[in-house]
Amino acid sequence: MAEVFIYPATSLILSDLVARFGHKPLGTALSVRERIQTAGLDSPPLEMTPDDAKKGLRWAAVEVPSGVRGRMSLFGPLIDRAEAAIIVRNPDFAFGCMGCARTDELVEFLVKQKKIPILELDYPADEEEGIIFVRRVKEFLTGLGGSS
Amino acid sequence: MKEETVRIAQLSCGPEYSGVQKEIYTAAEAVGAEVFFPDLSLSDIRRNFRDFGLDVKSGDLKLAIARAVALVEGSAEADAVFIASCFRCAEAAIVRNELRRYIHEHSRLPVVSYSFTERTTSGTLLTRMEALTTIARRRALLARERQTGLTMGVDSGSSTTKAVIMQDNEIIGTGWRPTTEVLTSADEVISLALEEAGVTREDLDAVGTTGYGRFLIGERIGADLIQEELTVNSKGAVFLADCQHGPSTVIDIGGMDNKAISVLDGIPGTFTMGGICAGASGRFLEMTAKRLGVDITELGPLAMKGMGEDVPMNSYCIVFGTQSLVNALAEGHSKENVAAAACHSVAEQVFEQQLQEIDIKEPVVMVGGTSLIQGLVRAMGNLLQTEIVVPHHSQYIGSVGAALLSSGFVEKS
């Protein structure tokens, strides 16, 4: 089983397909969960604190806006862990964790820097593309080994 | 009776991820307000975003735009709007400015915009939130155009404390002192004002306080009205400048921070407050006066005689500003020119850092102690290409506003 970074990191479709075909999807829900379950943070709603923006300095310089650095503290550790990645190009209307275009650009770049197997594709525009989309995702994930 | 909760719609990108959303909640809660996110469906988001026409890439900014449109069109209801995005983000700064302008022009909702860092605290946001709630909650009070009865206003600023006694729409007594200990300074200015007016504390029908020390003093003297300086000062400004109807812009360069307020019919619509450094405040002019060996009251006339253009000075930071002051004098520039350059530099900082955040509409009224420094007023007028109005008693603006507004409590008491 490989740990597969998904982009958009909030995608239901990618999360589902990765798990369905036997791997572990790495999405920001995992990072948020970690914070929600940590005692004593008291910084609702996401329990992210100014410390997260400082942790984000590992991936983005201090001149980068705090929201980008804060978001990077969610994405960065996932990218570190990732053994493979599936990227949907130009996802439209992605909000929240994916709601900052500058962060998204940096995330995509850092994933590509890692030299791990990456599948890039677009959201299907019709049924035919849906069939190809699922087939390609499955082929890619099967190629990563492990059960499917 | 407990006042109704004011509902502030938040349009933002990034506060949750910068760890400052809690600070926003806390500031709002402290002034009896509640922050919420206008509800929309995905199809509303698509439509509103497309209709607005600013094609940004970030999803959360699209959401902010869509929510703003919903507020203006009335499909979502709020009492006030708070726009916030990350400091240093160009994409968000464009959205922030355009949304602020759009809401201001197309609705009666008071709006404030703010760019935060991870170090933003609820304390920084408090006065802004308080002003938003005051405008939403006290529209009727803010609409008051005449002072009635015998009232007093006390303004406890960071540099000076002022008091004004008013009777039947006229100023009959004033008091002014540098702020040392908040309550002591207040007692002194109150005594001075009462003495000049020839009345006693017991004669007063109502009292209002404003400025940094408003809560402390207000509690001590049992004020009827305790209100932040943004709404009070703009009210005082349009009252004294006799522009209570229609649009106007109020600029108050204070000792610690600056206010720029876009006013319509005497009620603030959008405003900014702050400034990055004391280099853009009256404090820098105080230092300049000291360095030039003149009293602060002489700095203005001195600057009027000088030409600042040839003296390089940048008070973006008060330390560098002071350095350029020392250098300029060492290079042999005249006191007059240095004074003019210092005035220009402060005006320029306010212009660059704050006046970009509001819409400048004439008349532009300058108030506060610094409005007495003619050189500063001239510099600001040059930058804005307009004749600046400095009303009489402009240094007492907060006290006048507080005395005027507190007369709303005369009939009640």
Added chain:
Amino acid sequence: MKETIPPLYAGTVTKYVFIESYKATPDDIAARAYEVSGRVMIKETCFGLQITGEEAEVERVIAHIRAFDPAHIYVKDRGFPPGDPRRCRANLGGARPGYFGHEYEMGFIRRIAIGLEELESPSERPVHESEQKETEGLSVKRLMELIEQEA
């Protein structure tokens, strides 16, 4: 957002289960989940279920319900436990941002369902593996040809 919220359900996971099935309503799926719920907590929602518990337990329940209509039941991790006041619509005044993302993807989930069905039982329908269109734009050569044709 007044109260400090203690970390709820520490050590558990929560998963969304989205149901877009013509064979079963969310109620049917919920009933099926309750059959084997064991130590997990199940919350029914407008789009399906949220299941909270130890990860292995949650996976077991999900495998059970997914088998009911595999191509039309979708699962995703959630950071918050169900009903968390920090994310609750009633407290925020509007939907949490993640909701819109789900709404967006659910808008064309049928295309994924067809892809999944096709894997299970390949039909005769021809699918052109032209991949997804690379939008390279028009080549200069082709543009010249077009201009000449029009001239």
